[in-house]
Amino acid sequence: MARPKIALIGAGQIGGTLAHLAAIKELGDVVMFDISEGTPQGKALDIAESGPSEGFDGSFKGTNDYADIADADVCIVTAGVPRKPGMSRDDLLGINLKVMKSVGEGIKAHAPNAFVICITNPLDAMVWALQKFSGLPANKVVGMAGVLDSARFRHFLSVEFGVSMRDVTAFVLGGHGDTMVPSVRYSTVGGIPLPDLVEMGWTSQEKLDAIVQRTRDGGAEIVGLLKTGSAFYAPATSAIEMAEAYLKDQKRLLPCAAYCDGELGVKDMYVGVPTIIGAGGIEKVVDIKLNKEEQVMFDKSVDAVKGLVEACKGIDPSLA
Ligand SMILES: NC(=O)c1ccc[n+]([C@@H]2O[C@H](COP(=O)([O-])OP(=O)(O)OC[C@H]3O[C@@H](n4cnc5c(N)ncnc54)[C@H](O)[C@@H]3O)[C@@H](O)[C@H]2O)c1
Ligand SMILES: O=C(O)C[C@H](O)C(=O)O
Numbered sequence: 126m127a128r129p130k131i132a133l134i135g136a137g138q139i140g141g142t143l144a145h146l147a148a149i150k151e152l153g154d155v156v157m158f159d160i161s162e163g164t165p166q167g168k169a170l171d172i173a174e175s176g177p178s179e180g181f182d183g184s185f186k187g188t189n190d191y192a193d194i195a196d197a198d199v200c201i202v203t204a205g206v207p208r209k210p211g212m213s214r215d216d217l218l219g220i221n222l223k224v225m226k227s228v229g230e231g232i233k234a235h236a237p238n239a240f241v242i243c244i245t246n247p248l249d250a251m252v253w254a255l256q257k258f259s260g261l262p263a264n265k266v267v268g269m270a271g272v273l274d275s276a277r278f279r280h281f282l283s284v285e286f287g288v289s290m291r292d293v294t295a296f297v298l299g300g301h302g303d304t305m306v307p308s309v310r311y312s313t314v315g316g317i318p319l320p321d322l323v324e325m326g327w328t329s330q331e332k333l334d335a336i337v338q339r340t341r342d343g344g345a346e347i348v349g350l351l352k353t354g355s356a357f358y359a360p361a362t363s364a365i366e367m368a369e370a371y372l373k374d375q376k377r378l379l380p381c382a383a384y385c386d387g388e389l390g391v392k393d394m395y396v397g398v399p400t401i402i403g404a405g406g407i408e409k410v411v412d413i414k415l416n417k418e419e420q421v422m423f424d425k426s427v428d429a430v431k432g433l434v435e436a437c438k439g440i441d442p443s444l445a
Contacts, residue, residue, distance in 0.1 A: 208348055
């Protein structure tokens with residue numbers, strides 16, 4: 126059977142890391158597309174040349190021509206610009222919306238059957254626009270953020286409790302912005318919910334609150350340290366986890382920015398919710414019940430995303 130084809134739209138920091146991870150995990154043949162001439166070609170060749178030492182098979186091609194992504198099984202979109210210190214993700218909306226238009230048209234023309242994972246910020250509004258511009262079914266277009274935010278939450282919790290990250294589960298819901306909702310009640314260490322761990326005296330409420338806030342600020346913390354761009358290793362790893370779930374029909378239950386049609390009270394928009402990813406794309410949005418306090422935080426986050434979607438419609442009337 127032929128290897129799956131993975132198209133990476135954007136060959137910058139995340140795009141390059143995605144290609145390297147896809148190679149090492151032998152997920153398929155990789156095509157890297159970028160408007161910058163030489164960048165995708167150089168990165169693809171460099172990764173191919175690491176194959177003999179690493180011992181993977183696969184073909185790696187860099188291109189500036191959308192025709193080369195033809196019939197891709199998976200497209201992962203990182204095209205656009207990242208923020209710099211002092212900026213919010215929302216400041217990227219105008220410039221990255223134009224990028225989503227050209228990317229959406231490229232995917233529609235050449236890879237209409239792909240499972241599309243959008244990473245470009247501001248994430249929830251960009252994946253919404255990408256789905257509209259591409260015209261692909263909503264269950265085949267998804268945004269990556271919740272897996273990353275949850276991984277950050279899991280990492281901070283594993284350090285606090287001194288246990289393996291493998292034994293920490295966490296869910297971060299809502300929009301990928303300052304209002305995101307790290308769910309304390311649905312996150313566990315060794316299966317024990319976080320509120321019980323506070324009750325047991327294993328940590329304090331103050332420490333837990335600080336971890337929740339650090340998770341919300343996780344992207345800005347890295348931007349402040351790097352100064353020239355944003356995180357790329359963990360974001361790429363998170364998107365590869367989603368791509369693998371699709372390609373291998375793993376039925377993973379992962380928090381993703383998915384199209385909601387009433388689930389969690391959200392209608393006709395994308396926002397971070399628990400989903401099941403398998404060969405059918407987003408096979409299910411898991412309609413979990415939030416308590417009153419969680420619902421207030423979640424609704425506030427949804428409202429923030431709604432504002433960005435309205436801004437997109439104002440900039441590009443074809444989206445209205
Ligand atoms: N969703 C998340 O959790 C998450 C995490 C990290 C970063 N991001 C976002 O991902 C995006 C990419 O980040 P990065 O660090 O890889 O940035 P980067 O600047 O390193 O790479 C972006 C690439 O996009 C290319 N590009 C620009 N316009 C294009 C177009 N019209 N068509 C094709 N390619 C185009 C650029 O040439 C560049 O190579 C940013 O918007 C960033 O904010 C999101
Ligand atoms: O924070 C950013 O600008 C990039 C990304 O959204 C992240 O959370 O790392």
